[in-house]
Amino acid sequence: MNGATIKEVIELFFSNNIGKTDFQLRQVTPSNNINVSTKVLTVYSEIIKLLTANQIKFYTYTPKSLKRRTLILKGIKGDFNCADVKNALNELQIPNVEIIKVQDIVFKTRKHTSHHHLVQVSHWSNTAVLMKVKGILFQKARWEFLRKKIIFQCRNCQKLGHSQANCKLQQKCVKCGETHDKYMCTIKPEDTKEALKCANCN
Secondary structure: OEOOOHHHHHHHHHHOOOOOOOOEEEEEOOOOEEEEEOOOHHHHHHHHHHHHHOOOEOEOOOOHHHOOEEEEEEOOOOOOOHHHHHHHHHHOOOOOOOEEEEEEEEEEOOOOEEEEEEEEEOOOOOHHHHOOOOEEOOEEOEEEEOOOOOOOEOOOOOOEOOOHHHEOOOOOOOOOOOOOOHHHOOOOOOOOHHHOOOOOOO
């Protein structure tokens, strides 16, 4: 977080009944940003509410126990769209599994292009049960866990390492680095590359 000192953060937390043993602070140099960590989910939620209510800029990460899980579904051919696949999975009424979202994913190699589906389930879903489903839309289904090897870039502040969903930092344009949405930017697609500016290093 930024925009507050460690002392101010401590006073804010204490005044809202967050206990001394419920959190830990660390100031990061040279940015002087403050890292807040807690092992208690209810405290995590309360801290987010406090920082938001007091207009303190911050970003966070979804706790591992609340993270949605993503699997790759392979083997479904034809003209089926994401809604078709999601409906087919829901019709199976798989126990202890909640399908949140289905989206397309494309794997490209030198020889061919493969189209598969990303299936996102809730944090409490039993992925082992889901992966036992071998037939979807009258076709043989194959499952794999998604292995994320990329570094995420936030679409709000453009910094690396966190997502837009968890960001309350100042918005920055990915085209010019100014504090507005990219759709409001005056830089046009036909402009030269020299007109572009990195939001992180200028």
